[in-house]
Amino acid sequence: MNSNPGFNSLPVFINKNGGNADKVIAALSSVSNVTVNILDVDELNAAVQKAVDKGLPRIVVAGGDGTLSLAAVIVVDSNTELAIIPGGTLNHFAKRLNIPLDIDEALQLALNGQAQPTSFAMVNQQLFLNTSSVGAYVHFVKSREKLERHLPYLTASFIAAVRRLINFRRVSVHINDTKFLTPLVFIGVGERQLKLPDVGQNKRGGKQGLHFIVLRCSTRIAALTVAAQAMFRGVNPLSREQQLDNAVVERIEVNVRSRNKWLTVAVDGELVKLKSPLKYAFYQQGLNVVSLLEKDIES
Secondary structure, three states: OOOOOOOOOEEEEEEOOOOOHHHHHHHHOOOOOEEEEEEOHHHHHHHHHHHHHOOOOEEEEEEOHHHHHHHHHHHOOOOOEEEEEEOOOOOHHHHHOOOOOOHHHHHHHHHHOOEEEOOEEEEOOEEEOOEEEEEHHHHHHHHHHHHOOOOOHHHHHHHHHHHHHHOOOOEEEEEOOEEEEEOEEEEEEOOEOOOOOOOOOEOOOOOOOEEEEEEOOOOHHHHHHHHHHHHHOOOOHHHOHHHEEEEEEOEEEEEEOOOOOEEEEEEOOEEEEEEOOEEEEEEOOOOEEEOOOHHHHHO
């Protein structure tokens, strides 16, 4: 594999706890002009910060969406380009940027590809690359993380989803000037699909901005009905206007009625504590990521 001659020694930071860390390390063993750093998350953040402070033109980070989001926080608004090797379970960010999931192909792109301005979002000074949500998904993640101590990821996810339907909850929110009582507020970077089987995924050629989706399922029965329609009848429940509100916007403010000042918010699959109101903003500039353009894919 040929590395980019424009970089004398390109640093590669690998989250050693990533699911495919061993495979990435093995793939890099025969690559010249790279410096491999195998680190835990805290060490990785410190190393990325040091690389940015030195003004390195490009770094490579291998890990899942959570790891990439943490690296992006450091790289944003700097002169350092971010290249990535997908190493997570879902790899939403890599898919959004058409980055190959194959390690060798992703590494080749990281070493030789071109960086492009990449959109991202902020919520109360917290950067995210893919999605943020309030409500049901937060409780789902909490349940799944507990179950994952004893069960495989997919099994834990299924049981956690069933528990969320059984223990149905709604949150009271004001979005801009409109009040909602809803089980879920979802906000994605870029327009999302509202049709099965790709519901929630980035829409190719979609609008730029924050796509907010608010479900109107007011009871457990309504939520179960939507889930059953989607799973067993092939119905696209989110295409029915009476069951959601959605729009693509540049900025949005979400006020969540809660007894606590601090809210648990899902950000790129991780849970963080933020204060209400949640002020979301969309950005198109400031983060340069090595990725494939549509014309490169077609060719």
